Amino acid sequence: xxxxxxxxxxxxxxxxxxxxxxxxxxxxxxxxxxxxxxxxxxxxxxxxxxxxxxxxxxxxxxxxxxxxxxxxxxxxxxxxxxxxxxxxxxxxxxxxxxxxxxxxxxxxxxxxxxxxxxxxxxxxxxxxxxxxxxxxxxxxxxxxxxxxxxxxxxxxxxxxxxxxxxxxxxxxxxxxxxxxxxxxxxxxxxxxxxxxxxxxxxxxxxxxxxxxxxxxxxxxxxxxxxxxxxxxxxxxxxxxxxxxxxxxxxxxxxxxxxxxxxxxxxxxxxxxxxxxxxxxxxxxxxxxxxxxxxxxxxxxxxxxxxxxxxxxxxxxxxxxxxx
Amino acid sequence: xxxxxxxxxxxxxxxxxxxxxxxxxxxxxxxxxxxxxxxxxxxxxxxxxxxxxxxxxxxxxxxxxxxxxxxxxxxxxxxxxxxxxxxxxxxxxxxxxxxxxxxxxxxxxxxxxxxxxxxxxxxxxxxxxxxxxxxxxxxxxxxxxxxxxxxxxxxxxxxxxxxxxxxxxxxxxxxxxxxxxxxxxxxxxxxxxxxxxxxxxxxxxxxxxxxxxxxxxxxxxxxxxxxxxxxxxxxxxxxxxxxxxxxxxxxxxxxxxxxxxxxxxxxxxxxxxxxxxxxxxxxxxxxxxxxxxxxxxxxxxxxxxxxxxxxxxxxxxxxxxxxxxxxxxxxxxxxxxxxxxxxxxxxxxxxxxxxxxxxxxxxxxxxxxxxxxxxxxxxxxxxxxxxxxxxxxxxxxxxxxxxxxxxxxxxxxxxxxxxxxxxxxxxxxxxxxxxxxxxxxxxxxxxxxxxxxxxxxxxxxxxxxxxxxxxxxxxxxxxxxxxxxx
Numbered sequence: 001x002x003x004x005x006x007x008x009x010x011x012x013x014x015x016x017x018x019x020x021x022x023x024x025x026x027x028x029x030x031x032x033x034x035x036x037x038x039x040x041x042x043x044x045x046x047x048x049x050x051x052x053x054x055x056x057x058x059x060x061x062x063x064x065x066x067x068x069x070x071x072x073x074x075x076x077x078x079x080x081x082x083x084x085x086x087x088x089x090x091x092x093x094x095x096x097x098x099x100x101x102x103x104x105x106x107x108x109x110x111x112x113x114x115x116x117x118x119x120x121x122x123x124x125x126x127x128x129x130x131x132x133x134x135x136x137x138x139x140x141x142x143x144x145x146x147x148x149x150x151x152x153x154x155x156x157x158x159x160x161x162x163x164x165x166x167x168x169x170x171x172x173x174x175x176x177x178x179x180x181x182x183x184x185x186x187x188x189x190x191x192x193x194x195x196x197x198x199x200x201x202x203x204x205x206x207x208x209x210x211x212x213x214x215x216x217x218x219x220x221x222x223x224x225x226x227x228x229x230x231x232x233x234x235x236x237x238x239x240x241x242x243x244x245x246x247x248x249x250x251x252x253x254x255x256x257x258x259x260x261x262x263x264x265x266x267x268x269x270x271x272x273x274x275x276x277x278x279x280x281x282x283x284x285x286x287x288x289x290x291x292x293x294x295x296x297x298x299x300x301x302x303x304x305x306x307x308x309x310x311x312x313x314x315x316x317x318x319x320x321x322x323x
Numbered sequence: 324x325x326x327x328x329x330x331x332x333x334x335x336x337x338x339x340x341x342x343x344x345x346x347x348x349x350x351x352x353x354x355x356x357x358x359x360x361x362x363x364x365x366x367x368x369x370x371x372x373x374x375x376x377x378x379x380x381x382x383x384x385x386x387x388x389x390x391x392x393x394x395x396x397x398x399x400x401x402x403x404x405x406x407x408x409x410x411x412x413x414x415x416x417x418x419x420x421x422x423x424x425x426x427x428x429x430x431x432x433x434x435x436x437x438x439x440x441x442x443x444x445x446x447x448x449x450x451x452x453x454x455x456x457x458x459x460x461x462x463x464x465x466x467x468x469x470x471x472x473x474x475x476x477x478x479x480x481x482x483x484x485x486x487x488x489x490x491x492x493x494x495x496x497x498x499x500x501x502x503x504x505x506x507x508x509x510x511x512x513x514x515x516x517x518x519x520x521x522x523x524x525x526x527x528x529x530x531x532x533x534x535x536x537x538x539x540x541x542x543x544x545x546x547x548x549x550x551x552x553x554x555x556x557x558x559x560x561x562x563x564x565x566x567x568x569x570x571x572x573x574x575x576x577x578x579x580x581x582x583x584x585x586x587x588x589x590x591x592x593x594x595x596x597x598x599x600x601x602x603x604x605x606x607x608x609x610x611x612x613x614x615x616x617x618x619x620x621x622x623x624x625x626x627x628x629x630x631x632x633x634x635x636x637x638x639x640x641x642x643x644x645x646x647x648x649x650x651x652x653x654x655x656x657x658x659x660x661x662x663x664x665x666x667x668x669x670x671x672x673x674x675x676x677x678x679x680x681x682x683x684x685x686x687x688x689x690x691x692x693x694x695x696x697x698x699x700x701x702x703x704x705x706x707x708x709x710x711x712x713x714x715x716x717x718x719x720x721x722x723x724x725x726x727x728x729x730x731x732x733x734x735x736x737x738x739x740x741x742x743x744x745x746x747x748x749x750x751x752x753x754x755x756x757x758x759x760x761x762x763x764x765x766x767x768x769x770x771x772x773x774x775x776x777x778x779x780x781x782x783x784x785x786x787x788x789x790x791x792x793x794x795x796x797x798x799x800x801x802x803x804x805x806x807x808x809x
Contacts, residue, residue, distance in 0.1 A: 065428065065731075066409055067409065067426070067428050067432070067433060067436055067438075068436055069436060069437075087737060148588055152585050152588075153584035153585050154523075154583060154584045154585045154597075154602065156585075171584060173584055173585070173587060175587070175588045176529075176584075176585065176586070176587025176588050176749065177587075177749065177750075178749050178750070178751050261530075261588070262530055264530060264532075264587070264745060264749075265529070265530075265587050265745055265746070265748070265749035265751065266738070266742065266745050266746035266749045266751040266752065267738075267742070268749070268751065281405075281406060283427065283734075283735045284427035284735050285427050285428060285731060285733070285734065285735065286427070287734065
């Protein structure tokens with residue numbers, strides 16, 4: 001029987017797939033030690049990150065107080081309630097105000113300090129680097145409690161300092177006044193995590209060859225010019241990832257906010273983490289389903305905002321190129 | 324003897340081995356409790372840090388009489404205990420005995436979810452308690468006894484604890500303190516004025532909204548409120564004048580500048596510690612305040628005085644409280660209900676009540692034990708105030724246990740009473756009367772919704788269960804006063 005191209009194509013394709021499969025298996029086998037060592041991380045990540053995320057999607061469809069053996073399936077009712085809950089939107093607003101102010105402040109300040117510490121002529125650079133990193137490794141809850149005393153209106157060092165130098169005529173209730181509480185926590189948050197972003201910048205700065213700086217100086221560029229025309233352009237790719245990491249960090253402020261203000265006074269510092277905690281654990285009758293719906297909604301809205309931001313940035317970039 | 328016959332016989336050695344193995348197997352596999360000398364560990368969780376030494380003593384006594392029984396006792400932070408219990412029950416690792424601190428769900432609902440088992444010696448425990456201590460819906464479910472109270476219902480949380488040294492700066496008696504709202508306000512202002520910016524008249528734990536809600540409620544009761552729900556009508560009473568008057572009274576001390584400036588960030592523990600540093604004159608707290616001062620702030624104890632909850636001039640309204648629920652609960656997961664129940668009987672003796680009083684926490688079920696106990700004079704004073712000023716109010720749950728299902732169905736309303744108070748002090752709530760009205764209406768609507776849900780599940784419950792036409796504010800509402808035939 002004559003063999004037609006059609007009849008031979010099937011076994012060839014099958015052979016190709018088998019070959020590819022064997023290739024994948026062979027590669028897996030060849031890299032078995034890599035996968036073996038990755039296994040613990042993969043298992044733990046699945047157990048403690050992927051599984052809770054997945055299960056919270058399911059919980060968000062239930063009316064469940066956590067004590068009943070089983071929740072009652074209520075469809076999207078929790079989501080409808082979340083979207084109409086003014087406390088959710090206040091918490092959403094506080095979270096984003098917190099991020100929108102503290103992320104740029106942290107990025108700029110840490111970059112300035114990192115550039116200074118990256119200068120080989122800077123004395124005691126290692127000492128300053130360590131000192132600025134110490135708050136990062138200090139327990140957040142302890143920092144929160146200590147900061148209550150630092151900002152205390154009755155004898156706290158910040159108020160004493162401001163009074164002594166005549167900057168204020170009566171103590172400021174930094175954490176007890178809803179107009180100042182959120183900003184006070186921002187200051188502490190930036191200070192607490194300053195070291196991490198600074199280390200990111202230092203790592204990025206160390207990828208820039210010193211030859212560029214030397215060449216610029218030979219050409220007569222001053223420090224500002226060197227920074228603007230060499231450092232900043234070469235740091236741009238790193239800036240995006242450092243910005244994203246800092247933003248993610250800033251969304252995780254539960255422990256600091258809980259210990260410093262507990263979300264008060266009168267919900268003025270209630271960020272989304274505190275809102276979820278209040279509904280899930282601090283309520284008289286816990287609402288795990290509702291809290292899960294709030295968490296999922298917040299996650300989805302954050303993704304939407306990030307995507308819109310990305311698309312807008314690309315559009316702006318394209319428009320700039322075209323013009 | 325033939326070889327065949329020897330195969331059918333058992334030697335004495337073989338018999339001894341077989342019996343030994345059987346006994347050993349039995350000892351290893353038989354349920355605990357039938358073999359008296361089996362090692363038994365009872366796991367016990369509660370949040371009573373001040374009375375932990377007393378409990379440890381009782382457990383040690385029980386161990387001395389029953390050497391095979393050990394109690395593994397853990398004192399939790401009340402905030403963490405609810406979550407720990409929730410997780411323990413889910414993973415089948417619940418302690419044999421625990422309190423229900425940190426769990427907002429009514430005990431009846433937990434009973435229905437299979438959390439508890441009944442006490443094996445309920446009848447014996449019932450006999451050792453004052454009449455009326457055990458109530459259906461609180462300690463008993465479907466006629467069986469599941470728990471019992473160890474503390475007296477006759478207590479409130481808004482005692483006015485004061486610094487006797489600072490009270491000397493005022494017109495009030497430094498030994499007895501201010502009695503009325505007007506006297507307290509004046510005393511707070513006098514301390515502040517004479518303190519030259521270093522002393523303040525009053526410290527308030529504004530960052531503990533659950534607690535300040537209690538304070539507001541009790542102050543409102545001194546102004547004539549019947550409590551959060553009016554037993555005469557069954558309606559919520561938060562929008563009535565006494566709540567607004569109580570708020571106005573509290574706010575007046577802030578307006579005078581008498582409020583300790585850091586109050587807005589303080590919970591009860593932090594406020595107590597700051598008060599004990601001598602920078603503020605007065606502090607609202609329950610009877611346990613002196614117990615904590617004695618254990619943790621001892622150098623301050625001689626300066627401590629106590630006055631009853633302040634009240635508007637010329638009034639003598641009483642504070643009404645609900646019945647006390649069970650303190651300790653026997654888990655359905657416990658494999659040693661008899662032993663755990665036996666240990667629980669130690670918490671019903673007069674010696675225990677005296678010991679409990681001496682820890683100066685909540686007053687013991689038998690208030691007379693306080694007279695026999697070696698306690699700080701202010702604790703005796705506080706219990707004396709309670710005897711005069713506190714009355715047992717009616718409970719809709721006692722009347723109809725299905726009411727607890729309505730309570731369990733009700734979602735939290737925000738801002739609640741404590742949050743409104745916090746907002747008033749921070750300036751975020753400008754019109755507190757409107758806020759109280761909104762809260763009152765929201766609670767009413769939520770109860771109506773919860774009632775419908777519970778009714779739709781076949782329960783016979785209605786708003787009428789909260790109405791007690793025969794309630795007399797001057798008297799305790801005892802079990803025989805509940806409407807019959809419900």
